[in-house]
Amino acid sequence: MTKPFPDTPTFAGFNAPIRLEGEIFDLEVVEGEIPTALDGTWYRCGADFYFPPLHGDDVFVNGDGVVSAFEFRDGHVDFRTRFVRTEKFVLERAARKALFGAYRNPFSDDPSVAGKNRGTANTNIVWHGGRLLALKEAARPVEIDPVTLETIGDWDFDARLTSLTMTAHPKFDPSIGEMLFYGSAAKGETTPDIVYYAADADGRITKEIWIDPPYASMMHDFGVTKDHVIFLVMPTTSSLERMREGGPIYVWDEDLETYLGVMSRHGDGSDLRWFTGPPRFVFHILNCFSEGALVHIDSAVSEIQSFPFFPDKNGRPFDPERAKARITRWTCDLTSNSSGFVERTINPLGCELIRIDDRIALSNYTYGFIPFHDAGARQAGDANAGFNSVGRLNVRTGEMEDSFFAGPNASVQEPQFVPRSAQAQEGDGYLLVIVNRLDQNRCDLVILDANSLSGAPVARIKLPVRTRAIHGNWVARAELP
Amino acid sequence: MTKPFPDTPTFAGFNAPIRLEGEIFDLEVVEGEIPTALDGTWYRCGADFYFPPLHGDDVFVNGDGVVSAFEFRDGHVDFRTRFVRTEKFVLERAARKALFGAYRNPFSDDPSVAGKNRGTANTNIVWHGGRLLALKEAARPVEIDPVTLETIGDWDFDARLTSLTMTAHPKFDPSIGEMLFYGSAAKGETTPDIVYYAADADGRITKEIWIDPPYASMMHDFGVTKDHVIFLVMPTTSSLERMREGGPIYVWDEDLETYLGVMSRHGDGSDLRWFTGPPRFVFHILNCFSEGALVHIDSAVSEIQSFPFFPDKNGRPFDPERAKARITRWTCDLTSNSSGFVERTINPLGCELIRIDDRIALSNYTYGFIPFHDAGARQAGDANAGFNSVGRLNVRTGEMEDSFFAGPNASVQEPQFVPRSAQAQEGDGYLLVIVNRLDQNRCDLVILDANSLSGAPVARIKLPVRTRAIHGNWVARAELP
Incomplete structure (x- = not known):
């Protein structure tokens, strides 16, 4: 392009x-x-701006979707990376410049793209029902060819997707292959509507429930257990009026409470019950499970919205300490007369991009794989304040039992657990971690033994370039066509 | 691959x-x-090892051929890079490891590839007769698709190429579009035979002359003027016996003299006359021209072979000072009874990867564009001893009139001159230079005004990755299909 970033x-x-x-x-x-034993593909999806923003600076979550794949076979790994051909990307590439404006704000766009799809497909990538889907919560999924990573097109579940959006964090029931998901702002930007779907193992939508939340908010993730579904309504609120006046879609409004909407997975949604608590923020669920009438929601919880670029409604300056997310358990008791939920911090370390052994999703579990900043491992001259480590957290004891330190001048991206075999116990397997070599303008792919994170890596694989993703998922070769 | 470099x-x-x-x-x-005004494509070709060498360390000139293109249009530039699908590359990629051994030594190969084409297509890329050819002096040219950079296949000039090899440094006569070239070791590795060809503007070979040199040697470049052809025989000698015993193809033999074979471009080669001088080495010709019976050969001349990995026959340690190449004029007087040539150093700075305004090739000229190490511009803390500058050398006065300093922790690759317009005077135009950002693991493409190399760049274009080439050439859009 003719102008610099x-x-x-x-x-x-x-x-x-x-x-x-x-x-x-x-x-x-x-x-x-x-x-x-690593036989399959690690798909990843992230945000990378193809063109300088239309209006000055921008927020990283507004970048163009890029999908990448590490294909493992016979002790070798091949890498491929490709931008998603969203309508936005195709139009801007033809113009050789940005045409779409601020994050989720259609009023800031160049008039030439009025009414066009603003989706960026830049957050997560999942395999379900024989389709690879690149996801962004503000739009419908985009199907990607699992071999070439070429874009196939928007996917509306054979016209059964009634929402204009789909979360980037669907949940999967490992026992029956169901995908559970929702759309927020389902009728358009800032609309409060939420719609919940279940899709069977073949990718066919089998359930659709519309939900009316207490207020319109950013809903990045949600919870599913064997028996329940949990919607998280937290005070990052949206406003069309504010956007029209040039403001951001979201502000943090600490005057509002947090609402957890709990409903049965097996009903029609009429049993939905809202539990309330103090203002909190969650980007990512670690895992949820039900114990009878108790519904446990484990996630990375902060006291305020953790993206500094969404302002405080009351003008408070951003407080990084309050924005720190810690692994926290919320429990809703469906037998209780109280509308409150119980909150307990499992571990005090600030963290994010948290993962589990996905085979144990929706069930009572023991381990989380947790990126965090290990201040003790920080070395002289290393100014990196980001996540330099990935730990194995025992959520039963709250103890960070073991951790991998990425080294000085290095940080880590979201890890991926891969079981040693289909029969291996929870947490017995490999942890794949992209390490950012901050002083070398490139990354490593490190394979760790999940049982011995502080031991020597199983393998360290050199990337001569940087690669960037927000989330990713492992797909075993047997699942692919 | 499973083993590291x-x-x-x-x-x-x-x-x-x-x-x-x-x-x-x-x-x-x-x-x-x-x-x-920059409307066309800068094609480049270089060596990049795809797999770790079969036998320990290796020499950079044995890397796999990679071609890249910077396509300029309407003030924009697109970049593409792709490995040449030589037979070697295809076989090794299928095996996921190196199968071919040491530089030009077939005895060092894995037996499974005996008799296969060892060509690497890793040195230069030229456009002639409607074909884009990737060149390596040890093999025949490989045709490349000028848009996709995909490999079309080996090109033998419709079976008219009788040599097994083609130089990576053909010359072009701008007035008639002829391509002049030769093959050395034309009948196989270490064979002394040289064969000279002329091909017309349509790419058809119109002349073939076989030449018997005084001894078999490395012949990387040659000279052509409007009226003469000059073969450079210098004491980097080859030996099949040595290779069979595990030695290198080449050694530096300072006991031998330099021979310059001069013949008319317009005859049948029977007038070829050898001029002799002290042992010297030349990788690259700057330009040659005839003034009546005087034939001038301007090149970067060193006292010894300048690749440290080819040993001295007599066991002398490599002397970097004697290996320094300086722009030097050799003159052969066809009216003289003496068999000697005259040598005159034009400029004392060590240099290489030298270029001119190609429109003035084969003729009396004024300017060379010369990568060199500017010790004065070197800054505190900059340990880079490579070429950090590109100068404009006036070959008539010997003065380095102006130069571009790439900055601390930076070095330059071979420059490319592009005229401001077809009618512009010699040297009036742009100089394209790839700058290696040694501390950033990436490169810049810098566009300079060739009339003001020390002034602010016309443009600086950021590459987020490294790119590597040995030589390249500009092809105007009007010349491409």
Whole structure:
């Protein structure tokens, strides 16, 4: 493009746009060996601005969707990365410049793209019902070819998706292959409507329940157990009027309470009950499970909205300490007469991009894999204040039992657990971690033994370039066509 | 691959293999503007190891051929890079490891590839007769698709190429569109035979002359003027016996003299006359021209072979000072009875990867564009001893009139001159330079005004990754299909 990216932290240094499409066949294994048990593809999805923003600086979650794949086979791994051909991307590429404006604010767009799809497909990528779907909560899913990573097109579940949006965090029931998901702002930007869906193992929508929340809010994730569904309504509120006046879609409104809407997975939604508590914020669920009438929601909870670019409604300055997310258990008692939920911090470390052994999703479980900043491991001269470690948290004891330190001048992206075998116990397997080499303008893919995170890596794989994702998922070869 | 690259200077730091194939559409212009007069494609070709060498360390000239393209249009530039599908590359990729051994030594190969084409297509890329050819002096050319950079296949000039090899440095006569070239070791590795060809503007071979040199040697480049052809025989000698015993193809034999074979372009080669001088080495010709019976050969001349990995026959240690190449004029007087040539150093700075305004090739000329190390511009803390500058050398006065300093922790690759217009005077135009950002693991493409190299760049274009080439050539859009 003819103008440079803004000289702001969003685009500087290691955050600089990558903008690359291509492949590296047979990545270099610089340490150890890749276990042949790793047989499948790690798909990842992230945000990378293709063009400088239309209006000055921007927020990283407004970048263009880029999907990447690490395909493991016979102790080798191939890498491929490709931008999603959203309508936005295709239009802007043809114009060789940005045409769409601020995050989720259609009023800020170039008039030439009025009414066009603003979806960026930049958050998560999941495999279900024989389709690979790139997800962004503000739009419908985009189907991606699992081999070439080429874009197939928007996917509306054979016209059964009545929502204009789909969460980037669907849940999967490992026992029956169901995908559970929802759309928020389901009738358009800032509309309060939520709609919940279940899709069977073949990808067919089998249930649709519309929900009327206490107020319209950012709903990034939700909870599902074997028996219940939990909607999280927290005071990051949206306003069309504010956007029309040039403001952001979201502000943090600490005058409002947190609402947890709990309903049975097996009913029609008429049993939905709202539990309330103090203002809180959650981006990501770790896991949820039911114990009889007790519904447990484990997630990374902060006292305030943790993105500094969404302002406080009352003008309070952003407080990084209050924005720190800690693994916390909320419990709703369906037998209780109280409308409150119980809150208990499991571990005090600030963290995010948390994962579990997905085979135990929706059930009582023991382990979380938790990126955090290990201040003790920080070395002289290392100014990196980001997440430099990934720990194995025992959620039963609250103890961070073991952790991998990425090294000085390094940070970690969201980890991915892969079981050693289908029969392996919970947490017995490998942890895949992308390590950002902050001083080398590139990344490593590190394979750890999940039973021994502080031990020598099983393998360290060199990427000659940076790669960037927000979330990703492992798909075993047997599941792919 | 399952084993890492050796921890040697060949593969360390900025020299680390890149191994990437892909594209970056519409590169970021971080400074200035791209002149719309730049309308065409800068093709480049280099060596990048896809797999760790079969036997320990290796020499960089044995890497796999990678071609890249910067396509300029309407003030934008798109980048693409792709490995050449040589037979070697295809076989090794299928095996996911190296199968071919040492540089030009077939005895060092895995037996499974005996008799296969060892060509790497890793040195230069030229456009002639409607074909884009990737070149390596040890093999025949490989045709490349000028848009996709996909490999079309080996090109033998409709079976008219009788040599097994073609130089990576053909010459072009701008007035008639002829391509002049030769093959050395034309009948197989270490054979002394040289064969000279002329091909017309349509790519048809119209002349073939076999030449018997005084001894078999490495012949990387040659000279052509409007009226003469000059073969350079210098004491980097080859030996099949030595290779069979595990030695290198080449050694430096300072006991031998330099021979310059001069013949008319317009005859049948029977007038070929050898001029002799002290042992010298030349990788690259700057330009040659005839003034009546005087034939001038301007090149970068060193006292010894300048690749440290080809040993001295007499066991002398490599002397970097004697290996320094300086722009030097050799003159052969066809009316003289003496068999000697005259040598005159034009400028004392060590240099390489030298270029001119190609429109004045084969003729009396004024300017060379010369990468060199500017010690004065070197800054505190900058340990880079490579070429950090590109100068405009007036070959008539010997003066380095002006130069571009790439900055601390930076070095330059071979420059490319592009005229401001077809009618512009010699040297009036743009100089394209890839700058290696040694501390950022990436490159910039800098566009300079060739009339003001020390002034602010016309544009600086950011590459988020490294790119690597040995040589390249500009092809105007009007010449492409």
